[in-house]
Amino acid sequence: MNHTETIEREQQSLFQTYKRLPVVIDRAEGCRIIDVDGNVYLDFLGGIAVNALGHSHPRVVEAVTYQARRYMHVSNFFYQEPQVKLAEQLKGISGYDRVFFSNSGAEAIEAAMKLARRHGSRNGVYDIVGFTGGFHGRTYAPLSIMDKPLYKEGMGPFLPNTMVLPYNDIDAFESRVDEHTCAVVLEFLQGEGGIAEASSDFVDAIVAARERYGFLLIADEVQAGIGRTGDFFAYEQYGIRPDIVVVAKSMGGGMPLGAVLATDAVASLFDRGMHGTTYGGNAVACAAGSVVVQEVMDGLLEHVRSIGAYLHSALELLARTYPQRVAGVRGRGCMQGLVLHEEAAPVVAALLERRVIANATAGNVVRIVPPYIITRDDVDAFVAAMEDVLRG
Ligand SMILES: Cc1ncc(COP(=O)(O)O)c(C=O)c1O
Secondary structure, eight states: OOHHHHHHHHHHHSOSOOOOOSOOEEEEEBTEEEETTOOEEEESSHHHHTOTTOBTOHHHHHHHHHHHHHOSOOOTTSOOHHHHHHHHHHHHHHOOSEEEEESSHHHHHHHHHHHHHHHHHTTTOOEEEEETTOOOOSSHHHHHTOOOHHHHTTTOOOOSSEEEEOTTOHHHHHHHOSTTEEEEEEOSEETTTTSEEOOHHHHHHHHHHHHHHOOEEEEEOTTTTTTTTSSSSGGGGGTOOOSEEEEOGGGGTTSOOEEEEEOHHHHTTSOTTSSOOSSTTOHHHHHHHHHHHHHIIIIIHHHHHHHHHHHHHHHHHHHHHOTTTEEEEEEETTEEEEEESSOSHHHHHHHHHTTEEOEEETTTEEEEOOOTTOOHHHHHHHHHHHHHHHHO
């Protein structure tokens, strides 16, 4: 495998939809990615907040291999133990009654929005609300409640009865949400939006409006969920309970897997045959998911909290040392952002030259979403590289 040749062949054969890093992967282990020239990179992007247990975690590999040998895909015409096991794990942790499995975050959000419309259709109520800075996926339903012009340009019209309101703006929310609203979709900690947190007043206002109007509150935990923030779900910080919780990314341990968690009452809005997918709940993906969820509950959550606090204070020290370049630090656990006074993309490119991988989001934020298994040495290496870049 040759670095330049692979890049050239990619450019000739694939849709040019991705801005790829100039790295051709050979393999990846733990928190490290190794390219075809033998360069080793410290991975603080983790497959965009996916590889919670790092790359090719031995227990995930074992579970996937075991399941692949038994069977990989049989379709949802059949009862499958790996699905049932993972659903029971998620129920036990979350207290929700039922789980629907999808292949991705977008599909799970799509399912949640369909549930919301079913909920509202009983009273002729159809409006679904999203917020600025939110990211929910690239299919039409999620895009309809997002404000990203690049992702929507020339692709409309989008779903009717959808709107995007300003994040954390209580007045705007209260003036637009009413008895016509069937759902509000919220990232309690926005990932792509720049690791931006919902204020507790804002969440209280949403919950008060839910009581008044009876809409469903859908928590998009695709990026923040499954322990990434140090809580199993980011919404736990607010002491409230969403009606629907959507997860994906970290749960699959690198396999494509998403899920919708809901109460019996909400889950029963779908009758048999009303919703489904060929691959959703794929046995191999669920086998990987079971390992991830178990590892998170068997001590990793505490580690995310403590390593997250360590990372946070190191980043804050950087912010204090380079106030002319760093505006602040946001987020917690393994989901943090270094907010710059400048574009983040050149900083991220300079990190890559130092063999450290992170990513730029929301223009001026370096998004730091490493595997949960990072050590203090990994954090020190990341921060040293960042400091080297900031020093200029
Ligand atoms: C919060 C959030 N929701 C939904 C999605 C969509 O997930 P997927 O890319 O698996 O469709 C993402 C992906 O980045 C996300 O961060």
